[in-house]
Amino acid sequence: MNITQHTDYALRVLIYLGACPERRVTVKEVAERFDISRSHVMKIVNQLVTLGFVEGLRGKGGGLRLGRPAGEIGVGEVVRRMEPGFDLVDCFRAESSCLLNANCRLKGALHAALQAFLAKLDELTLADLIVNQPRLRDQLGIVELTPVA
Amino acid sequence: MNITQHTDYALRVLIYLGACPERRVTVKEVAERFDISRSHVMKIVNQLVTLGFVEGLRGKGGGLRLGRPAGEIGVGEVVRRMEPGFDLVDCFRAESSCLLNANCRLKGALHAALQAFLAKLDELTLADLIVNQPRLRDQLGIVELTPVA
DNA sequence: TTAAAGATACACTTAAAATGTATCTTAATG
């Protein structure tokens, strides 16, 4: 059981943006900081923009910043919307035809567990992940008002 | 986010065995019933045997049956031991070196959510998934004392 | 001894995730 890097990095990008609210951050900078491909970051960012979590501005001097205050971005919400599928098992999907289907208790049990998982994440907002901003900025290598070279 | 078919089918195999306690069930029968490859079932069964959830007997007249009473097989336990990795995200793994690492709250949050997920499954045993055995047997196509042709 | 079962090993296929490359669009600025 795992979450895709896609979702994982979506959260990390949001943390980065949240820790650096005074300026726009570029995709290039994020990719270099986290040492992953620019195109992967771009895909993630695009989705975040589409969903309203991030605001992207094109052109010279453009870049990214949070689309809403960190306190209004739920961690559970991000995971729910970024993760491609929550069809924990085959029988969650419409076209599935497991023998048990009708009164299968397994399906219900897994569904309940999934809800518990997400509910736990719903307890937090992005702001909760960015407490102690100075230290976080330090770890992320964010220097005052100076973008990456 | 999903669980591998491996784990999914492990649970289904256990349900099948639990619903058919009066005789040994063969791998072939299970594969045909669930319409998946014999070798996939074999791999799953092997693991279940290694873990003690299932008892396999070779040779003519051999087959599978539960290794313990259904009431003593925890659903959470099965998922925990069958699922290949619970490294929800990269930073769960030892060799990972995320920038945030040290005081990253994300890691803690995801870990707590995972625990909530498993705790929910820990509330159930295999026996809870096999209530209404007659109906289940009917759905699984289990006929009294008559193996699949 | 034979047949029927699980056990083991390994090669192959498939699907999805991640990466790479190229090009388009937008916006600031000299």
Added chain:
DNA sequence: CATTAAGATACATTTTAAGTGTATCTTTAA
């Protein structure tokens, strides 16, 4: 208005892990 720097989009390629297939070994009952 041209240039430059940014995100947006599209598509092809690579990589990885999950699943499948085939062959052979081992065990056990009859």
